[in-house]
Amino acid sequence: RSGNYSKHPPTSFLPVEEEARGACWEIKDELLQYIKKFEPQNEEVEAIRVLLHGPVGAGKSSFINSVNNVLQGRMTQEALASNSASDQSFTKIYQIYKIKKEGRGNFYPFVFNDTMGLMDEDGRGVRTDDIILAMKGHVKDGYKFNPSASLSNNDPVYNSAPSICDRVHVLVHIYSANAAEMKSSVLQKMREIKKAASELGIPQLVILTHIDAACGEIENNIRNVYRSTYLEKKMTDFSSSLGIPMNSIFPVKNYIHEVQLDPDVDVLILDALRLMIDFGGDYAKNSVSLQ
Template sequence: MCLFACSAPPPSPLLETPWREITWGDNSKDLQYLKNFQPQNEEATIRVLLYGPVGAGKSSFINSVNNVLQGRMTHDCLASATTSDQSFTKIYKTYKIKKERRGNFYPFVFNDIMGLEDGNGRGVRAEDIKLALKGHVKDRYKFNPVSSLSDDDPGYNSSPSISDRVHVLVCIYSANAPQMNSSVLEKMREIREAASDLGIPQLAILTHIDSACGETEKNLRNVYRSKHLKKKMGDFSSSLGIPMNCILLMKNYSHETQLNSDVSTLILNALRLMIDFGDDYADKL
């Protein structure tokens, strides 16, 4: 019998077992798969378009992928380290990733895009992203938040090739963000619907999982045991309509000066899935 007032221990913030399995430790198999990857459609370079609110980590994700594939820290895609409600990225830029041999690149590219912002006349316009999906936006086009790209603009590509088109659309969103603004959410739904009409496969990546969950910050391998992050994923899935099996949790390289195996594992898991999805779509074109 308890002689003093007894209280039950607080519930654990972690599930006993992970609800999604991840193979931690050796990343060599995934790295080799990507090094050997060749698109099924020989005419295509797989194009991955990243979109999402300002500050979600789109540019940092490209840098993180480059880090893992280069096997060292890199800084090819400029990213802002400060919090702002305005997009750091202003132009539509294609990022290629070098392979070991000089002049040789991986057969997939990433496009960073201006962030979605609250209200009209701010951030990238949903109409411009729709044009990018079809390959109509030329590389280095500078976005105009006030007016969309028109077919008589020098930045308009009137005859897009298979490689100019987007083969997989990836939404980047911060797991540490407050409730999504209704106008930004509406733009994201509009973009999703346009991609769905084109048959383009879609994924979502929730970033900043270390700052969103203390248990994951202590040990990244708790990522799919975290009750908080699982709820975040469920809420995000309900808001945007992306199935749970198409949402991935990830931490970008941010303060690190050396590669970390666990960080790289989550990046490679996401990268393999998006490249496979994009490859299957490109093969149908």
């Protein structure tokens, strides 16, 4: 790419020894092995359920694709993500995404549930009530999001007796580092969802996407991610606004235009994934089925 970063906001960088958060860039194989060996410790739970939510264009489906890319060792298109941050959510249906593991018929013991982008001022997008119902395990795979009305208990895709397997084990808030200032209406919805998850005891973390678009020096070298004071401020602001601790916020670059994997991009994705399955595994281990 061109070295002209005039599209990016002004930014400054910390010296390497003063990085906002240390990063070890040589642990891709270690992270991969950890994830490949992971198994839920609750025998009732076959797979840790990770629920992704956030505004339209934040990169939810792209993150699923990116995880799949890294674990398959090649480019894939599992979640059929949109490549544009338009005002139309690509995801329309509540769908489970499994990731294939080595060996025929094997899958990793974690799944992703993608959601439609949060409802905007024009009434387009997923309702917060549906996100909360999904966290409780009441939404079956295949539910078509309806901005006009939340899922009712009379609907065929309403699960009236969710088990621990049906419930969400970790909630992931996804937001774009390159987005303009967050709209108060979107922030309010994210706070409502965060509060509901907290009341349910569901662990939470944040994925901050599009970090390369937000900062030219990160686009130039992904290893500048924890040296960017601009990105650090974005993370700090989001932490304060949503009430998520900084050590649960992970800046990530999704694979969108690339045709080959980058080990440094992979490390950021795998580092976030490791915490997701650890958090989800801890929640599942300490939970019991709902009848």
